[in-house]
Amino acid sequence: QVQLAESGGGxxxxxxxxxxxxxxxxxxxxxxxxxxFRQAPGKEREFVAAISWSGHSTxxxxxxxxxxxxSRDDAKNTMYLQMxxxxxxxxxxxxxxxxxxxxxxxxxxxxxYDYWGQGTQVTVSS
Numbered sequence: 001q002v003q004l005a006e007s008g009g010g011x012x013x014x015x016x017x018x019x020x021x022x023x024x025x026x027x028x029x030x031x032x033x034x035x036x037f038r039q040a041p042g043k044e045r046e047f048v049a050a051i052s053w054s055g056h057s058t059x060x061x062x063x064x065x066x067x068x069x070x071s072r073d074d075a076k077n078t079m080y081l082q083m084x085x086x087x088x089x090x091x092x093x094x095x096x097x098x099x100x101x102x103x104x105x106x107x108x109x110x111x112x113y114d115y116w117g118q119g120t121q122v123t124v125s126s
Contacts, residue, residue: 002026002098002115009094009120012086016124020081022096022117033102034072034079037110038092038122047108048094049081059107063089086124093119 008020022034035050049070050059058070069082079096097113106112 002029002032004096004098004115004117006094006096006117006120009122011123011125014086014088014124014126016086017082017084018086018122020083020094020096020120020122022079022081024077024079024098026115028100029077029098030074032098032100032115033107033113034070035097035102035107035113036070036079036081036094037097038090038094039119040089040092043092045095045110047110050102050107051079052104052107053100057104059104061108083122086122088124088126091122091124093121095119 003025005023031053036048037045038048039045051070055072067085072079096117098115099113102112
């Protein structure tokens with residue numbers, strides 16, 4: 001069992017930066033792939049970024065490549081999402097997720113993740 005809690009969301013102007021954190025508890029965290037998904041009003045939940053259990057592999061959706069960086073600090077049981085050059089279209093609720101089933105071929109598939117946080121709101125203003 002893994003419990004997840006996101007923090008770091010807020011209101012930021014376009015072009016600004018935010019760092020999201022996802023603190024995890026539970027014995028299986030260290031062996032779990034981790035990911036960020038987001039959901040904007042009226043839209044489906046979409047994949048943002050993922051990191052393998054080892055931290056050696058990272059994956060991003062095309063719209064955030066070069067702007068967002070995912071990382072994990074297993075000593076702190078925490079995953080991060082550094083978001084730079086934020087755009088209006090990045091506005092959404094951001095969720096962290098964990099699971100032991102994702103592989104390189106399906107890191108972006110939300111049904112592969114077993115544990116989810118409650119979400120943190122990110123609002124980008126013009």
